[in-house]
Amino acid sequence: MSKALVFVEVHKNAIKRSSLELLQFAKKSNLSVSAFMYGSSAPGLTEKAAQNGADEIHLFNSSTFDKYNSDLFQKAFLKVYEQTTPQFVLASASSIGNDLFPKVAAQLGVGVATDCTNLEIDGGTIKARKPLYSGKCTAEVTFASEKSSIVVMRANQLPVEEVSYNSSPKVITHSIDESGLRTLIKDIVKGTSEKLDLTEANIIVSGGRGLKEAGNFKLLQDLADVLGASVGASRAVVDAGWVPHNMQVGQTGKTVAPSLYIAVGVSGAIQHLAGMTGSKVIVAINTDPNAPIFQKATYGIVGDALEIVPKLTEEFKKAMS
Amino acid sequence: MKIFVCLKQVPDTEAKIKIKPDKSGIDPTGVKWVVNPYDEHAIEEAVKLREKNPGAQVWALSLGPKQRVVESLRTALAMGADEAIVINTDQDLDSQSTAKALAHVLRNEGAFDLILTGKLGIDDNQSSVTQMLSQFLECPHVNVVSKIQIEEGKALVERDIEGGSKELIEIPLPCVLGANKGLNMPRYASLPGIMKAKKKVIKEIELSSLGLTLNKLTTFSNFELPAEKPPVKFLTGDSSAQSIQLVQLLRDEAKVL
Numbered sequence: 001m002s003k004a005l006v007f008v009e010v011h012k013n014a015i016k017r018s019s020l021e022l023l024q025f026a027k028k029s030n031l032s033v034s035a036f037m038y039g040s041s042a043p044g045l046t047e048k049a050a051q052n053g054a055d056e057i058h059l060f061n062s063s064t065f066d067k068y069n070s071d072l073f074q075k076a077f078l079k080v081y082e083q084t085t086p087q088f089v090l091a092s093a094s095s096i097g098n099d100l101f102p103k104v105a106a107q108l109g110v111g112v113a114t115d116c117t118n119l120e121i122d123g124g125t126i127k128a129r130k131p132l133y134s135g136k137c138t139a140e141v142t143f144a145s146e147k148s149s150i151v152v153m154r155a156n157q158l159p160v161e162e163v164s165y166n167s168s169p170k171v172i173t174h175s176i177d178e179s180g181l182r183t184l185i186k187d188i189v190k191g192t193s194e195k196l197d198l199t200e201a202n203i204i205v206s207g208g209r210g211l212k213e214a215g216n217f218k219l220l221q222d223l224a225d226v227l228g229a230s231v232g233a234s235r236a237v238v239d240a241g242w243v244p245h246n247m248q249v250g251q252t253g254k255t256v257a258p259s260l261y262i263a264v265g266v267s268g269a270i271q272h273l274a275g276m277t278g279s280k281v282i283v284a285i286n287t288d289p290n291a292p293i294f295q296k297a298t299y300g301i302v303g304d305a306l307e308i309v310p311k312l313t314e315e316f317k318k319a320m321s
Numbered sequence: 322m323k324i325f326v327c328l329k330q331v332p333d334t335e336a337k338i339k340i341k342p343d344k345s346g347i348d349p350t351g352v353k354w355v356v357n358p359y360d361e362h363a364i365e366e367a368v369k370l371r372e373k374n375p376g377a378q379v380w381a382l383s384l385g386p387k388q389r390v391v392e393s394l395r396t397a398l399a400m401g402a403d404e405a406i407v408i409n410t411d412q413d414l415d416s417q418s419t420a421k422a423l424a425h426v427l428r429n430e431g432a433f434d435l436i437l438t439g440k441l442g443i444d445d446n447q448s449s450v451t452q453m454l455s456q457f458l459e460c461p462h463v464n465v466v467s468k469i470q471i472e473e474g475k476a477l478v479e480r481d482i483e484g485g486s487k488e489l490i491e492i493p494l495p496c497v498l499g500a501n502k503g504l505n506m507p508r509y510a511s512l513p514g515i516m517k518a519k520k521k522v523i524k525e526i527e528l529s530s531l532g533l534t535l536n537k538l539t540t541f542s543n544f545e546l547p548a549e550k551p552p553v554k555f556l557t558g559d560s561s562a563q564s565i566q567l568v569q570l571l572r573d574e575a576k577v578l
Contacts, residue, residue, distance in 0.1 A: 068488070070452075071461065095482040099464055102449030106417055106456035111538030115446045132445055132541070136338040137347065139541035182461035184491040186477075191485025200483070203577075227578075245467075245503045246485045251334045251443050252358045252502060260577040271334040277547055281575045283567065284553070299570055300553040301563050311564040319568045319578065
């Protein structure tokens, strides 16, 4: 049986949805599944990982792992890699996954495909597909190395179901020499938003120039709060300084693929469309019926965002209660 | 202080992408090539650091078909880089081979204090070369950087992570840092800068002359355009009626609520 090693991330004392996607996918693909888990909250989550498909768990429970350090994580991951010799390494396209796995691939001399949106594993063969040019097209990725293939998957691309694969996981606790790390994390400054990052959000409400001024983003916040959504923005309003860059959706911002994307007062420049056309359902609200955003939208409302958004918020409030 | 900026030439963000009939890649006809937007932030930061550190030097390095890639290097020179090198090849390299070739040339060029890159190329979105350079050059890295402060023998940097949070990291020099958009505002090249850049001799290195074995570990194939979306369904009535309809459709038809 082919082996997969899944990098499992934890956020607020729970395994991230994106990691559950990978565990379940690996199990459903009939692989023998090893999970790499780390940090002080990980010991309490091994059972959850087992339920979701992990046959074996490699655990680094030192609190040093609570903050990401590339040298530390690389060293730890390599140790488990050598012990498990997996054919497939699966990770999520998070700030850690994106940083760590290209480096691990370079060290091992094996191929890595990042930001993938499709994945199939059949026996020993793997097929991944990823968007290029921020989704203006996609391509299949094939791997040359016999040794291993590393795939870093975008969040929300694979299903998560209620499952209970294993009840008592085999847990192997590791420790490594934590000295000699070249970089030092001095502090972490928390962002103002407690919400999910745009790249992981299931619903996004996004605003552009049609909101007329920075203060009107408040209307989107209210709508997003009702929907449990994260708030994004077009490049125009980021460049105008209305909102910070981490909210930008598009080719020079974040590429997103939520279930629902509501574009408010966004005209739909090609580089914005590139960043969000992967969304399952797109709602566009714009005063101009010829705005390019409507070519990508599922549902369109021609009208003034400032008038419609508060009404929508009210309607959603009724529907969600 | 010697700073290298590794930059990539990519299709303009406004470019419409067409696929070759055999689906082996994109059709480059009519594509306008530009400096990868994140790499512009790397160039700007390098030039700003040189302005603060008299005697410092900024070198721009790129890899690809020299006929077009030199144009991006001239942009870097016009923005203020001192020297430029192109590694000439028509081969379509994967991230690891690219990083290997860049690392090889960087080593040959002698001691460096800092290597700046963009956090990712907006073409393949691999976000890999920064970290791979760090691996091959055996010096540390931080990617997705929005602030750099150089001190004696080290840098203090801010790295952007999820949800608008930032990690404050201390990293010794030499190191590799990958620029995010918030790092700075890239300058427009001045006219004298552009004139000077035109006359500059760009050093050319043939990839084949480096004697590297570059195995392609990943290959992109079977390119496809996204499926055409069905036409938009416009909602009618006044804003109250539209709101009620939309919520119903999202709940009952699209089933995303």
